Amino acid sequence: MNHQGKTDEPRQKRPDIRSAASNPHALDTPAVRFGMVALALAVGFVVGLVVFLLLNASGWLTSLVWDGLGGTLGVPWFPLATCTIGGLIIGVWTLATNDRVYPLEHVLGTFKRTGSYRTNGSVKPVVSFLLPLVFGGSVGFEAGLTGIITSCCCWIRDKLKAAGLRAAAVADVTIAASMSAIFGTPFAGIVAGAESAPGTGLSDTDAYDMRRNVKLVLYTAAAVGAFGGISLLSELFGTTGGLPRFEAIQASYAELLWALPCIVAAYVLTLVFHGSSTLFGRLKTRFDGIPLATVICPIIAGIIMGSVAMAFPYVLFPGETQSEELMGMWMTWSAGALLATGVLKAAITPMCLNMGWMGGSFFPSIFAGVACGYGLAAFTGADPMLMVTVTTAAHLAGVTRKPLLSLAILVLCFPLSGIIWSGLAAVVGGSLPIPHALLGEQEQAVTDSKRR
DSSP states (O other): OOTTSOOOOOOOOOOOHHHHTTOGGGGGSHHHHHHHHHHHHHHHHHHHHHHHHHHHHHHHHHHIIIIIIHHHHOOTTHHHHHHHHHHHHHHHHHHHHOOOOOOHHHHHHHHHHHSOOOOSOSHHHHHHHHHHHHTTOSOBSHHHHHHHHHHHHHHHHHHHHHTTOOOTHHHHTHHHHHHHHHHTOHHHHHHHHHHTOOOTTSOTTTOOOOOHHHHHHHHHHHHHHHHHHHHHHHHHHTOOOSOOOOOOOOOOTGGGGGHHHHHHHHHHHHHHHHHHHHHHHHHHHHHTTSTTHHHHHHHHHHHHHHHHHTTOGGGSSOSHHHHHHHHHHGGGSOHHHHHHHHHHHHHHHHHHHHTTOOOBSHHHHHHHHHHHHHHHHHHHOOOHHHHHHHHHHHHHHHHHSOHHHHHHHHTTTSOGGGHHHHHHHHHHHHHSOOOGGGSOHHHHHHHHHHHO
């Protein structure tokens, strides 16, 4: 009792992020949960801004080289010369900086295993990300962007934590935000965020004592924030990005049987992808002991890719723009040219990834499926959207071995009316076995671990 007759009771403090650092259960309060959702939304919006800026920088530089210089020269050997010079520049840059873009699987796996991801500084990764894209590499930009953004957010988290703030969510929601902004659909971000959530290997000071459904809310908020951010900026500046939007399937019930040859074609594409990856992976190993192998391998890849591009120009670039172009002009192509473009794309992408032109495989794999789907439609006369939907979904899942993530990426690419067919195709494509002879050692280890 005090002199006024009131009981001295400890005043209840409002929980905040700083107190949550020493008491994880304080995170269960509504105020803190609301603050974390707001933080996830803000982080997602900033990620959308970064993705928008980097993609536009890549597009501007690519246009400067291929439309500006290439259009001025107007020579048929321009792809060969540009890809060869690009291989030289990429090799010299890699040798001088010892920096490279790691595949998306490496970024996701490292973050899930350790709860963190770091790049070699801030400027070098941006240059390493841009070079293969500017010189026409058949690689996607999702790997480089996700690595750069995740590293930045992990750095911010560590700085805030050093100041006494509990901010693990800053990095924890990065994967969801990045994938949502890159692919233009929040569903991809939510699935990728859940799959890459850090495990129990984190220390107690790094891990939130949050239930899985609470984390899912944060991933959703980050994905929505990123999607909203990049959509707003695209609307304001009149630019578009992400995957093309295809029309709905118009096939009759009898025509649905054409889905079976699409699955077969997608499986062939998948075998070509993994076989090419193993072939060029072994070729790269043969060069490992040779001086300047870091420079020689990208040059060889540039010569091969540039030579093929002189006859099949659509094997160049990530493929998201080319998929949209193909949608409006595929009927002017022959079935053979469409099928050949898809198969060559499936072979050229893993060649680039193994020979120093680093990036991702998602967008090129989508384009390969789209090209072959249209090729099958031109050859059979069947509904083109059925052929494209099934072939693309099955091939992307066959490459990634992640049917759910593949479907989440394609959910805004194809209308929801065809979700059953794309979903079934993704499950089948991701389940069909890949012969061990076509798998590299690392892929074999992953496959064996999944079977166990």
